[in-house]
Amino acid sequence: MHKLSTALVAGGLALMPLSALGQNLASAPDASPIVRSDHLVFMGSDAGRVPESAMQTVRSAADAAKQSPVRIEGRADYANAVKQELVRQGAPADSISIKPVPTQPLAKAGDNLAVSADRGVVLRF
Numbered sequence: 001m002h003k004l005s006t007a008l009v010a011g012g013l014a015l016m017p018l019s020a021l022g023q024n025l026a027s028a029p030d031a032s033p034i035v036r037s038d039h040l041v042f043m044g045s046d047a048g049r050v051p052e053s054a055m056q057t058v059r060s061a062a063d064a065a066k067q068s069p070v071r072i073e074g075r076a077d078y079a080n081a082v083k084q085e086l087v088r089q090g091a092p093a094d095s096i097s098i099k100p101v102p103t104q105p106l107a108k109a110g111d112n113l114a115v116s117a118d119r120g121v122v123l124r125f
Contacts, residue, residue, distance in 0.1 A: 037064070037125055038122055038123060038124050038125070039057050039058075039060065039061040039064075039122070039123040040057070040120055040121070040122055040123075041054040041057055041058060041061075041078075041082055041120070041121045041123070042054060042119050042120055042121075043074075043075075043078040043081065043082075043119045043120075043121060044119075047075075047077040047078055047081060048077075048081055049081055049085075050081055050082060050085045055085075058082065058085050058086060058089060059089055061086060061091075061123045062085075062086045062089035062090055062091040063090075064125055065086055065091035065092070065095055065096060065123075065125070066090065066091060066092065068095075068125050069095045069096070069097070069125070070086070070091070070095065070096050070097075070123050070124065070125050071096075071097045071098075071099055071123075071124045072086075072096065072097070072098045072099065072121060072122070072123055072124075073098075073099045073100075073101055073121070073122045073123075073124065074100070074101060074120060074121030074122060075100065075101065075103050075118055075119075075121070076098070076100035078119065078121045079098045079099075079100060079121055080098065082121050082123070083096050083098060086123075103118045
């Protein structure tokens with residue numbers, strides 16, 4: 001009889017953390033999940049402006065930047081152009097940070113056009 005009561009006590013203790021966890025989850029306030037997303041913009045040969053083909057992505061990122069901070073990662077010249085466009089689209093400048101990535105000079109293709117490597121700019125939320 002003694003062994004049976006010990007097993008029940010041990011079993012009750014083993015279940016205690018699970019029931020406590022269930023209570024904590026059940027009593028947690030309803031909160032909207034934080035949605036993290038990255039946006040990727042490919043820049044053209046003009047480092048000073050965002051190409052028209054990327055404007056929809058930048059508009060979407062500007063809307064998201066109104067809700068949470070954004071970090072721009074990419075070549076400094078491209079990242080700065082994207083930041084300027086985000087601000088122009090209504091994103092608060094103080095919620096945008098830039099993390100320049102070390103890069104090599106853009107390689108030139110045989111026809112003197114710069115290769116598109118290193119032209120991607122990532123916006124992280």
